[in-house]
Amino acid sequence: xxxxxxxxxxxxxxxxxxxxxxxxxxxxxxxxxxxxxxxxxxxxxxxxxxxxxxxxxxxxxxxxxxxxxxxxxxxxxxxxxxxxxxxxxxxxxxxxxxxxxxxxxxxxxxxxxxxxxxxxxxxxxxxxxxxxxxxxxxxxxxxxxxxxxxxxxxxxxxxxxxxxxxxxxxxxxxxxxxxxxxxxxxxxxxxxxxxxxxxxx
Numbered sequence: 001x002x003x004x005x006x007x008x009x010x011x012x013x014x015x016x017x018x019x020x021x022x023x024x025x026x027x028x029x030x031x032x033x034x035x036x037x038x039x040x041x042x043x044x045x046x047x048x049x050x051x052x053x054x055x056x057x058x059x060x061x062x063x064x065x066x067x068x069x070x071x072x073x074x075x076x077x078x079x080x081x082x083x084x085x086x087x088x089x090x091x092x093x094x095x096x097x098x099x100x101x102x103x104x105x106x107x108x109x110x111x112x113x114x115x116x117x118x119x120x121x122x123x124x125x126x127x128x129x130x131x132x133x134x135x136x137x138x139x140x141x142x143x144x145x146x147x148x149x150x151x152x153x154x155x156x157x158x159x160x161x162x163x164x165x166x167x168x169x170x171x172x173x174x175x176x177x178x179x180x181x182x183x184x185x186x187x188x189x190x191x192x193x194x195x196x197x198x199x200x201x
Contacts, residue, residue, distance in 0.1 A: 024080040025196060031073040031107070035174070038066045042166070064122050067111040074107045099180070103173050110165050117158025119151075 041063040049056040081100065115122070115133055122130040133139050134150055143150040185193045 024077065024084060027073055027077040027080060028196060031070065031077060034066055034070045034073060035107070038063060038070060041066060061123055061126075065125060067114060068122075068124060070107060071111050074104050078104050099173075099177065103177060106165070106170055106173060110161055110170065113157040113165060114161040117154050117156070117161055119154060119158075 041059045045056050045059045045063070049059065078101070081104075115130075117133075119132050119134050121132050121135075124130055134154065139150055139153070143153050146153060181193055181196070184190050
């Protein structure tokens with residue numbers, strides 16, 4: 001495709017980017033909602049139920065399935081950022097891209113760490129059971145290769161998911177993401193928030 005035609009496919013007639021891709025915006029909104037529900041389900045279990053209550057189990061099942069959904073949405077958003085037409089990032093382009101991809105990396109790392117570190121089977125949509133990491137032949141092979149007990153191999157992943165990853169790192173990165181968006185909107189007065197959340201092209 002000639003360069004002029006490729007440019008027309010991603011730009012409006014006046015030369016502006018034609019859209020912050022609608023797919024990206026939809027994935028962004030769904031991922032934000034999913035993260036909020038993940039924290040509600042996690043802290044609902046911790047503060048509002050005990051291990052003996054059935055609500056604790058139901059919230060865990062909800063949390064697990066939301067975690068799997070967050071993986072799918074994060075991968076979809078990463079693919080959209082890499083391959084769909086996007087307007088250039090506002091502010092510092094390299095820093096902005098690194099921040100977005102770093103946040104997506106953490107969002108992918110947390111569910112993976114939970115799977116490796118929790119040690120129980122995962123019920124998916126009430127229909128399928130995903131066997132725990134410790135049941136996989138790979139788990140025993142890795143433990144033998146590293147010459148450590150399997151529980152020792154799993155423990156740092158569980159700690160990352162439960163403690164400093166979910167309680168410190170992700171909230172810090174999300175807070176920075178939100179603060180940067182508000183800075184663009186209130187201080188720089190540019191179109192960052194509008195082009196992310198608006199459904200208009």
